Amino acid sequence: MFYGSDNYRYFFNLAWAFYDKPHLQQSVNFLTSHTVGSDPGADYDFWSTGIAYGINFYGFFLELGIGIPWRDNLGNVKDDPVVPCGCLGYLYQFRTDK
Numbered sequence: 001m002f003y004g005s006d007n008y009r010y011f012f013n014l015a016w017a018f019y020d021k022p023h024l025q026q027s028v029n030f031l032t033s034h035t036v037g038s039d040p041g042a043d044y045d046f047w048s049t050g051i052a053y054g055i056n057f058y059g060f061f062l063e064l065g066i067g068i069p070w071r072d073n074l075g076n077v078k079d080d081p082v083v084p085c086g087c088l089g090y091l092y093q094f095r096t097d098k
Helices: none
Strands: 002-004 007-021 024-039 042-057 060-072 083-090
Touching: 024 060, 024 083, 042 083
Parallel strands: none
Antiparallel strands: 002 007, 007 024, 024 042, 042 060, 060 083
């Protein structure tokens, strides 16, 4: 995901689909992410690894989970045991059984 030159997030995601039908898919995802950004209270630049639940309905997906920060370049999440991880978007499914 890219929000601008100062806000971006990279994901590496490995998913296991435990429910898979032509128009609905549910999965458990193991992910690693690099987050750089800011909000009114702080700036962020950290890496995290965690687990998430994903649902894909007609190509629209939502992924929510938690991650454990393991590299904090600015020191802003060093006291946080977990950080939220999530994605929202559209992913075209190349399927022959639709």
